[in-house]
Amino acid sequence: MNSLLDRLNSAQREAVLHMDGPLLMLAGPGSGKTRVITHRIAHMIQQGVPAWSILGLTFTNKAADEMKHRLKTLVGDSHLWMGTFHSFCARLLRRYSRLVGLPENFTIYDADDAEMALKAAVKLAEVELTHITIGQLAQQISRLKNRLVTPEMLLGNAVSHDEHLIARVYPIYQQYLLRSAAVDFDDLLMHSAIMLRTSPDLRAELDRGYKYILVDEYQDTNSAQYAIIKSMSIDYPNLAVTGDPDQSIYGWRGANLNNILNFEKDFPKTKVIRLEENYRSTPEILSAADVLIQNNQRRKAKNLQATRPSGSKVRLRTYGSGRDEANDIVQQIMTACQQNGSALRDFAVLYRTNAQSRLMEVALRKAGLGYLMIGGFQFYQRKEIKDLLSYLHLLHNPSDDVAFQRVINTPPRGLGKQTLLNLEELARKHGVSLLEGAELAIDRLKLTAKAKKSLVEFLKLMDLMREESKGRLVDLLQTLITKIDYRNYLQKVRREEVDADVMENIDELLADAAELDNQELDGNPLEVFLEQAALYSETDRFDSEADRVNLMTLHAAKGLEFPYVFIIAVEQDILPHRRCREDPLQMEEERRLLFVGMTRAKEELQLSCAKSRSFRGNQNISAASMFLMELPRAEMHISDLTEQWDAYADSWDNDDTAFGDFFDRHFGSDDEVSPQRASANSKKKTATDDDLGFDQHFDQGSADVETWEDPNTSKRNTRLPTGNDRVAELLAANKLKTANDLGEDSAVAQQIPAEAFRVNAIVSHPTYGSGKITSASGKGLRRTVTVEFFGDGLSRSFVLKFAKLTLESAD
DNA sequence: GATGTTCCATTTTTT
DNA sequence: ATGGAACATC
Secondary structure, eight states: OGGGGTTOOHHHHHHHHOOSSOEEEEEOTTSOHHHHHHHHHHHHHHTTOOGGGEEEEESSHHHHHHHHHHHHHHHOSOOOEEEEHHHHHHHHHHHHGGGGTOOTTOEEOOHHHHHHHHHHHHHHHTOOOOSSOHHHHHHHHHHHHHTTOOHHHHTTTOOSHHHHHHHHHHHHHHHHHHHTTEEOHHHHHHHHHHHHHHOHHHHHHHHHHOOEEEESSGGGOBHHHHHHHHHTSSSSOEEEEEEOGGGOOOGGGTBOHHHHHTHHHHSTTOEEEEEOEESSSOHHHHHHHHHHHTTOSSSOOOOOEEOSOOOOOOEEEEEEEHHHHHHHHHHHHHHHHHHHOOOGGGEEEEESSGGGHHHHHHHHHHHTOOEEEOSSSOGGGSHHHHHHHHHHHHHHOTTOHHHHHHHTTSSOOSOOHHHHHHHHHHHHHHTOOHHHHHHHHHHHSOOOHHHHHHHHHHHHHHHHHHHHTTSOHHHHHHHHHHHTTHHHHHHHHSOSTTHHHHHHHHHHHHHHHHHHHTSOOSSOHHHHHHHHHHHOOGGGGOOOSSOOEEEEETTTTTTOOEEEEEEOOOBTBTTTBGGGTTOHHHHHHHHHHHHHHHTTEEEEEEEEEEEEEEETTEEEEOOBOHHHHHSOGGGSEEEEEOTHHHHHHHHHHTOHHHHHHHHIIIIISSSOOOHHHHHHHHHHHHTSSOOOSGGGGTOSSOOOGGGOOOHHHHHHHOOOOOHHHHHHHHHHTTOOOBGGGGSTTOTGGGTOOGGGSOTTOEEEETTTEEEEEEEEESSGGGOEEEEEETTTOOEEEEETTTSOOEEEEOO
């Protein structure tokens, strides 16, 4: 049994040996936390603690599975409950649903379903969503729920317009969910917490039952989760939590850092153990991450100790474009695989937002390398899967109005908007679900023959499925697919392209069902199937046997490790995300996010940014992230691979419209221009010919790595004039005359961009009067514009250098 | 009511 | 770029 304690350092051993009383493990990245947890449980079991009295709560199913797996190798099969908060709560609610007014066959709505329900609620509440989107509203309500704020608590407390709106919609949303016998993700926690609060007997029973509770990633728990754990740790405060405040990255989801910061106060006589030795990363990687995180104000200092031998320097790379970035990384991966026999699965590419995966995917596919993308559009969110599952949901829970809505006319069976509206009204009048409403409708609603027939058929289908649901899940699904001729419908909806994928997804769903059919289950298979789908996340099955490059967001990477890590698009407005700019707290969370990403790496780490990146279809100039300026750059390997930049710039030169847009975006808007942007632009322009000297304003410093400045500080100090500013100024001063004035030796010329003469600008000509520029091309004085004159409606072309054109208005 | 077309916002991160 | 919603047409 002492083998359990072998190969543990003293702090780890102390944690493993701790049994009774609260325990706080402050575990830095790579400090062997999972190992400590599993060994500790194994130790407890060996000491005679019954496994079923231990409750392990994790953040992802993946983490739970991993621990279960490791535990199995230590003590064999054991019957402890280890899972996510959400699945634990789901289980709790299934058993005690009546305590919160739900039937036990309630449905768990995913974000999509919840949004549909919210939309319905907004409609019922008869409010107008003017300046807030449905998504924002959903998030606000989610935050309230995470803080255990019920609709009643909101009454009379609303001050702002938003608060009034929420106070109005939130209760109706909750009602809607209740009537649909459904809960959203947040409800799982909130209902559980409330249930524990209002049922002292149940609380005491669970407290007694789960004598030992263990919470992983405690820094990411929110108030609802706190309430749940706390209430089960009163009589038996054997609560052990592990976490790292520096890895708190779910503040936006209501995670409350105070949970971990105040743990010692909360639970008297807490034993605190710090795990600061890092067994994962090279000293280079660890030190870079450590230097970065020290820029956070709101943290507890900690002393990360590297234990591994020195490795290669952390790389910091600048690319010309996101495409170059992706290609180079793929190149590096291939080289590494060839030269030192690395496997593809040793590599991870991490990014801030899911959208950033695309370029990597393209590059990997082009190179013929397999990849595994975690997150993004998830399997269970695909239309074809959701459609089919909605039928099952409706079958399992006939009150599920969201499922009904999704399913009733998919595939189209002639039940249109108006019919559905009538049906809805009928159901509401009778206080019944939509499905029941449908039954009523057949007699009570005047329907077209077709609609009536469809409704009858639909109800017959549901009956048939009800019959079938006693058998195997696969058969049920198969019957459904055949009856509604679903594959044919899909083929029609998505013409030609990618229908192979779609069909594969359906097959995969069938396979999932078949797999479940073969398992021994302690519950209703249909229910288990649906719940799995609802609480499943892609992160959970990331380590498939296949050898592939891993692609995922920084959030999804939490808790994982890889020999080689690339963090891409470390750029201003992406890695500190745009939405976090003003909020220092959110800014710190962004920094922690990068910290988490960096500390995933074992051997090698590369951070990169690109100077231009396409966003929503067009190329934008990017500035390096302020976080890169905070890194110990002297100790890193820095390289600037922007030689492709000029090639990109040239492609713009050939396309004047594109350049016009570019100009607008960077000089014509009121946005402040960072030095990076400005010099990037000047670099581009000086590469061409006869400029107007406009650049001189900007041509200070190159964008080379050595001159990287903190974009935040420099932005504030140097508000650069924009093209429009200057034109407006000169127009006002009546100094802007004709294009001739833009001649080389004209004083004004130094300041007027010929590009000011662009499409839609109003100009006037001594002979033809005024007109509008309808097209423009060329640079500088050779610029040619076509003007459509208001007088005779005719178009004429001019070369700026020679024509006497006067700019009347810039746009 | 179904199908086709255009326009529009949209994207932070996830159980 | 892309998919959804609003609008138009069959």
